[in-house]
Amino acid sequence: MxxxxxxxxxxxxxxxxxxxxxxxxxxxxxxxxxxxxxxxxxxxxxxxxxxxxxxxxxxxxxxxxxxxxxxxxxxxxxxxxxxxxxxxxxxxxxxxxxxxxxxxxxxxxxxxxxxxxxxxxxxxxxxxxxxxxxxxxxxxxxxxxxxxxxxxxxxKEAFHYDGELNLLLSDWWHKTTLEQEVGLSSIPFRWVNEPQSLLINGRGQYNCSLAANVMKTSLSECKFRGNEECAPQIFDVHPNKTYRIRIASATSLASLNLAIGHRLVVVEADGNYVKPFTVDDIDIYSGETYSVLLRTNQDPKKNYWISIGVRGRKPNTPQGLTILNYKTNSATVLPTSPPPITPQWDDYNRSKTFTYNIFGLKGTQKPPKYYDRRLLLLNTQNLVRGYTKWAINNVSLTLPSIPYLASVKFNVNGSFDTKIPPNTFSEGYDIYNPPLNPNANTGSGVYMFQLNQVVDVILQNANVMKGQNSEIHPWHLHGHDFWVLGYGDGKFQQSDERKFNLKNPPLRNNVVVFPYGWTALRFRADNPGVWAFHCHIQPHLYMGMGVVFAEALLNVKRIPNQALACGLLRNVSIHKKHN
Amino acid sequence: MxxxxxxxxxxxxxxxxxxxxxxxxxxxxxxxxxxxxxxxxxxxxxxxxxxxxxxxxxxxxxxxxxxxxxxxxxxxxxxxxxxxxxxxxxxxxxxxxxxxxxxxxxxxxxxxxxxxxxxxxxxxxxxxxxxxxxxxxxxxxxxxxxxxxxxxxxxKEAFHYDGELNLLLSDWWHKTTLEQEVGLSSIPFRWVNEPQSLLINGRGQYNCSLAANVMKTSLSECKFRGNEECAPQIFDVHPNKTYRIRIASATSLASLNLAIGHRLVVVEADGNYVKPFTVDDIDIYSGETYSVLLRTNQDPKKNYWISIGVRGRKPNTPQGLTILNYKTNSATVLPTSPPPITPQWDDYNRSKTFTYNIFGLKGTQKPPKYYDRRLLLLNTQNLVRGYTKWAINNVSLTLPSIPYLASVKFNVNGSFDTKIPPNTFSEGYDIYNPPLNPNANTGSGVYMFQLNQVVDVILQNANVMKGQNSEIHPWHLHGHDFWVLGYGDGKFQQSDERKFNLKNPPLRNNVVVFPYGWTALRFRADNPGVWAFHCHIQPHLYMGMGVVFAEALLNVKRIPNQALACGLLRNVSIHKKHN
CATH class of the missing domain: 2.60.40.420 (Cupredoxins -  blue copper proteins)
Structure with missing residues (x-):
């Protein structure tokens, strides 16, 4: 073929x-x-x-x-x-x-x-x-x-299942994205605020509630013929079977908790097998994917809620709902109990318990014992020339108009900052009482890695600019999986390294940094290219919360002209044709 | 310097x-x-x-x-x-x-x-x-x-004046332009509807009225400190002086009528002197500019309204207002009479009287007596694969992603339709009862002219798709002025040519086509380049109401690389460097 x-x-x-x-x-x-x-x-x-x-x-x-x-x-x-x-x-x-x-x-x-x-x-x-x-x-x-x-x-998969369901989760605003962008880059700053709705496979209900009959709500019951764009996608199952539920979070902002009124066995995270563990519900941050196994072992005369709710930020968004329909019933039969209550948004210990429980399945590739290079990346909120920004080691990422992959490889002058951003931050930095950070600035510099270097990154969280608060940041690395070596509360200390899990860390490409905490990860720079590493909360990235890794660019062989069809890159094209 | x-x-x-x-x-x-x-x-x-x-x-x-x-x-x-x-x-x-x-x-x-x-x-x-x-x-x-x-x-100017005022007129929507675009290119089609406000130098008032004290309106009087973005820009004048009022219409849709409670002498249109004529108010279509002279010969103890209102479409937009302030008074003194009433929107005879009165000032370059090429361009509304479009001789313009100027000059294959669009339309076409026009289609073809060819264009208006109606279309030509040779009602006939004004036609780059009428213009293709010629109503252009003229491209010498920084044009760049 x-x-x-x-x-x-x-x-x-x-x-x-x-x-x-x-x-x-x-x-x-x-x-x-x-x-x-x-x-x-x-x-x-x-x-x-x-x-x-x-x-x-x-x-x-x-x-x-x-x-x-x-x-x-x-x-x-x-x-x-x-x-x-x-x-x-x-x-x-x-x-x-x-x-x-x-x-x-x-x-x-x-x-x-x-x-x-x-x-x-x-x-x-x-x-x-x-x-x-x-x-x-x-x-x-x-x-x-x-x-x-x-x-x-x-x-064969590492686990057995009889059928498969697919949940793509997202959050939804009524404010246009253009207005969101303008607000984020205005003085005074205007935050996007909490989403109006949570969507399951692109479907949510703003003006009505699927659960109006079983819970206290001022909203009326949703009436659907079923062909409406916002009618819930109902998931059919047979009793006493095992279903693999694939879950991906494409949220812009919201950290979610998913519950289905059944026990869930977590078996995959970000495309990698994990050591199975059983939970009542799972936390899922923007950019993460999971597979969980669900055994349809509940009363087959009933249907069940599939529900998602906001965690990690004070929520102002109703739960997203749809129905797990035991085929023994009609799809129109509503569950008789209220939807599962989303755990308290700021119960971080509960979140940590879930996250700390994720280990690589036996047979998962083990991390190198030593690193060649370590970056300590401090996550801070800063004012830069009056604009509210997120910065990493005092640099708030501003993306250039010409793509790094070509401009780094072909040395296109002036298309990005040639100054390499800092590997670490000042030792005396107090993450609980951060200084004003007047030196934070915008920048487009790049961290450069040689082929196969083993890179450690310690992501360090801190207090936000105003008030006593530290936010959750789910970081995503492009072009690689990394081993999650460990998490901790407070400021990362050299001695924390002793607690690193080199035995069975999960391989992932997304990892969360908890409030006032640190997260350590390790990866091998084995993929020539230029790769973003950033907070997957869309407005945070927009505000500069990311870094760029350039890796062994001499080993990048082919870049199609199509990918270079902008700006000064035409000169690159000429260069390529004649060399 | x-x-x-x-x-x-x-x-x-x-x-x-x-x-x-x-x-x-x-x-x-x-x-x-x-x-x-x-x-x-x-x-x-x-x-x-x-x-x-x-x-x-x-x-x-x-x-x-x-x-x-x-x-x-x-x-x-x-x-x-x-x-x-x-x-x-x-x-x-x-x-x-x-x-x-x-x-x-x-x-x-x-x-x-x-x-x-x-x-x-x-x-x-x-x-x-x-x-x-x-x-x-x-x-x-x-x-x-x-x-x-x-x-x-x-x-020295052809007329005397003591001072100058500048009015930039526009219309304003509360619906985002993104939503307007989506509506125009959706099935079913959604029109942008009438604007919410008319703006003078970017300022209008939606929720209040400047004239609340002197006219019947449900709106309350506007209260301004003066530094608000939407506070009217007040125009100061001294009594018994002559002011040149420069007017440009950047409206997206609205045809306007401007009145100032003073007689106005029209002296310039689209950058060309015209034979002065006196009016009480002027019509101005999107894309047009005028200069009028105003003598401040009214009671200097009063201030006067500057008002704009919608013509040519059934209006649903309040007048745009500001104040002509005789410096003998405070700027805060409101006029004591209501603003001038905008003439009835569909009084086309009144509009024609104004427009037909515009002649070139003595000394204006005269048109060539004969044309080398004539295009008869029929303006129709059409359904193309279910989408509501405007078409010219059955072709609704869709712009290519690569600019014509380079793709025509350098023969970039496939970037636009090489088929040249039709010079005329079928003789039997009934503009009052148009056929269904099932052959209308989208296209990106180009009319090609040789250097210094004299080109006549007859723009022919017709009934719209539904109901009995024909709309005003103000056409704008890039890269040239043209002589407006004449206007007429109904379908253009060969015999109408005898009525063409070759003696003192105005030179302009905008011209209106009245409902069910035709407009004839002539220009010399003396400017190597590629030039748009289109209805200046923004949503009409968006719906395909335009054509493209390519003129003597061999004589185009230099196109900076910057103008070519997209798509396949990188190959052009290479070509240029090596030839």
């Missing part, structure tokens, strides 16, 4: 770069082609009409299902009127295809309106993933969808 | 193309440099807070004042987050600098976020102009400002 596809592609002769890409393609797996038309459209995610970003006329975007080893070829046409766009394939490591990571200003030029970009990359590992916009607040506007990679045929 | 500027620019060595541009620069006039930072910001144009596009933190953008012969060097930095942008210098012909016309998809690639573009062009003729966005609906979102070109020192 692969061969045929290649021939067809060559015959079509779409572009020269396609030809060599096709030839170079890895030899296992099929090529799965998707055509994605990205455009604004009317939608009613939470029953309130709004302009949303859709793909092929739908919100959320289509679910991509592939097999380990397949090559995905997504032909993205940007039909937004005046906005560029990109798509990031969250959790896919992009070995050999750093230009396909879908990060504007980092891996590629934003795709201009009317233009078509070809993403081609291998999904080399089974697991639960998703994709989303990575430009401005386009993710918040609805640019996301599920990406599920199944095991190659003949291979 | 010019020499010094060039040296400084060269020393700075900003970009290579700048060097030759500086050397090439015409030898008369000074270089006036402006730095424009384009960004979204909060604003209250009509006292209701909204997100608007501002320049350097202000809405509308700064007024540019220059002298005939000056070179304007506008350094535009795009600080919109994810949107490209351009600025069109409306009425400036751009001889020798077609790449600086500021039309996305036509003269240049949209400037990507974070990037800076250098517009350099000569303002070769004194007159009243303005500038505005020419990408998506960015003009509607507030991207505009005044551009006034004074006579060179020592030269």
């Amino acid at each position: 692969r061969k045929n596809n290649n021939i067809i592609m060559s015959l079509r002769g779409i572009t020269l770069w396609c030809v060599w890409l096709c030839l170079w393609e890895v030899s296992w797996g099929a090529v799965k082609q998707y055509k994605f038309d990205v455009q604004y459209m009317y939608g009613e995610p939470d029953c309130v009409e709004q302009v949303v970003i859709g793909i092929n006329g739908h919100f959320p975007g289509p679910t991509i299902t592939a097999e380990e080893g397949d090559t995905l070829h997504i032909i993205l046409t940007n039909n937004l009127v005046t906005e560029g766009t990109v798509l990031h394939w969250h959790g896919i490591r992009q070995y050999g295809t750093p230009w396909a990571d879908g990060t504007a200003s980092i891996s590629q030029c934003a795709i201009a309106p009317g233009q078509t970009f070809h993403y081609r990359f291998t999904v080399d590992r089974a697991g639960t993933y998703f994709y989303h916009g990575h430009y401005g607040l386009q993710k918040t506007a609805g640019l996301y969808g599920s990406l599920i990679v199944n095991l190659a045929k003949g291979k | 010019r020499k010094n500027n060039n040296i400084i620019m060269s020393l700075r060595g900003i970009t290579l193309w700048c060097v030759w541009l500086c050397l090439w620069e015409v030898s008369w006039g000074a270089v006036k440099q402006y730095k424009f930072d384009v960004q979204y910001m909060y604003g209250e144009p009509d006292c209701v807070e909204q997100v608007v596009i501002g320049i350097n933190g202000h809405f509308p953008g700064p007024t540019i004042t220059a002298e005939e012969g000056d070179t304007l060097h506008i350094i535009l930095t795009n600080n919109l987050v994810t949107e490209g942008t351009v600025l069109h210098w409306h009425g400036i012909r751009q001889y020798g600098t077609p790449w600086a016309d500021g039309t996305a998809s036509i003269s240049q690639c949209a400037i990507a976020p974070g990037q800076t573009f250098h517009y350099r062009f000569t303002v070769d003729r004194a007159g009243t102009y303005f500038y505005h966005g020419h990408y998506g609906l960015q003009k509607t979102a507030g991207l505009y400002g005044s551009l006034i070109v004074n006579l060179a020192k020592g030269k």
Whole structure:
């Protein structure tokens, strides 16, 4: 099948770069082609009409299902009127295809309106993933969808299940993303505030409640025919079976807690197996994915709530709800008990208990014992020239207009700060009573790693600018998994290293930093490219909460011209053709 | 001064193309440099807070004042987050600098976020102009400002005046431009509807009325300290003087009527002198500019309303108001009579009387007697694959992502339709009972003209798709003035040509087509470049109501790389360097 596809592609002769890409393609797996038309459209995610970003006329975007080893070829046409766009394939490591990571200003030029970009990359590992916009607040506007990679045929999962459900979770605002952006970059600063609704597979209810009959609410009961855009997607199950529930959080802001009125066995996190453990509900932060096993061992005469609620921030958003429908009942039968109560938002000990329980499944690759390089990254809120920003070691990331991948590799002068950002922060920094930090500034510098360097990152949380508060930050690394070596409260001390888990740490690409705490992770710089590492809370990233890692760029071989189609990069193109 | 500027620019060595541009620069006039930072910001144009596009933190953008012969060097930095942008210098012909016309998809690639573009062009003729966005609906979102070109020192105007006032008129919506765009390109179609407010120099009042004390209105009187963004700009005058009032209409939709309670002598239209004529009020269509002389010969103990109201569409927008303040009074003294009543919106005879009265001032260049080429352009509303469109000779313009100027000149294959659009429409077409027009389609074809060809265009209006109605369309030609040879009711006949005014037609770059009527114009294709010719009603252009003229492209010498910084054009760049 692969061969045929290649021939067809060559015959079509779409572009020269396609030809060599096709030839170079890895030899296992099929090529799965998707055509994605990205455009604004009317939608009613939470029953309130709004302009949303859709793909092929739908919100959320289509679910991509592939097999380990397949090559995905997504032909993205940007039909937004005046906005560029990109798509990031969250959790896919992009070995050999750093230009396909879908990060504007980092891996590629934003795709201009009317233009078509070809993403081609291998999904080399089974697991639960998703994709989303990575430009401005386009993710918040609805640019996301599920990406599920199944095991190659003949291979067996580490656990048994009879069926599979897929939950893509998100949060939703009635304020336009443009207004959110303007507020975040205004003096005085205006925060986006809490979302109006929580969505399960793009569906929520703002003006009514599914649970009006069983709980105290001023909202009336939702009445749906079922074909409404905001009608809940009901999940059918048979009694006494085991279901794998895939969960991905594409939230812009909200940390969530998911409960289904059944015990859940956590078996996968961010595309990696974890040591199974059983919980009543799970916490899931923006950017994280999980698989949990659910045994339908409850009363089959009833249906059950699937509910999500906000944690980690004082919530002002109703629970997101849908129904787990035992096929022994009609789908219209409502659960007879109220939905599970979301744990108290600031019960961080409960959150920590859940998170600290995640270990790599036996057989998970072990971390190198030693690191070559360590970064201590202090997370602070700062005022920079009157603007409210997040900064890492006093540098608030401002993305350049020309993507790093090309500008670092081809030495395009002046396109980013050549000053390398600091490896650490001042020893005397009091995370509980932070100084005013007048030296914080914006910057676009890059941390540079050599091939296969082992890098430790200690993320250090602190008090915010005003009042006594420290916020949760879920960090996400592109292009890699990392081992989560440990967490701790307070300021990281050299002695904390002794507590690092080098035995069975989970491999992940997302990790949370708890209030006033630190999180330690380790990864190997084995993927030539330029990779973002950032807080996955969209407005935090927008406010500068991220860093950029450039890794062994001499080893980056091919960047298609398409990824360079902006600004001064035309000179790069000339250079490439004549060298 | 010019020499010094060039040296400084060269020393700075900003970009290579700048060097030759500086050397090439015409030898008369000074270089006036402006730095424009384009960004979204909060604003209250009509006292209701909204997100608007501002320049350097202000809405509308700064007024540019220059002298005939000056070179304007506008350094535009795009600080919109994810949107490209351009600025069109409306009425400036751009001889020798077609790449600086500021039309996305036509003269240049949209400037990507974070990037800076250098517009350099000569303002070769004194007159009243303005500038505005020419990408998506960015003009509607507030991207505009005044551009006034004074006579060179020592030269005298054709009329005397003691002082000058400047009115930049526009219309304002509370619906976001994104939502307007989505509505216009949705099935079912959603019209933008009438504006909420009319603005004079970016200021209007939505929730209150300046004239509450003298007219019947449910709105309360506006109370201003004066420093509010939406407080009216009051125009000071001294009694018994003559004022030149410069007027430009940057409306998105509205045709306006302006009255000031004084007789007005029309002396300039679109940067050209006209034979002076006296009126009580003037009609002004989107894209038009005028100068009128006003003698302050009224009772100096009173102040007077400056009022604008909607014409040509059934209005649903209150008058825009401000005050002409005789300095003999305090600025806070309100006029004692109600504002002038805007003439009935559909009194087209009144509109025609005004428009048909405009002739070129004696000495205005006369049109060539004969044409080399004639286009009959039928304006129709059509359904194309379910979408509501405007079409010209059955072709609804869809702009390509790569600008014509480069793609036509350098033969970039596939970037636009090579099929040339039709010169005329079917003879049997009944403009009062139009057929269903099932053959209308979208297209991006270009009309090609040879250097110095004399081109006639007859714009033919018709019934809209539903009901008995025909709308006003103000057409604007880039890169040229044209002679307005005549107007007529009904369908243009060969015999109408006998009525053409070849004696003293006005030279303009905007002209209105009345309902069920035709308008004839003539121009010389003496400006190598690619030029838009379109209805200046922003949503109509968005729906495809325009055509593109490519003129003598072999004679286009220089296109700076900056204007080519998108898509396949990198290949052009390579080509240029090596030929």
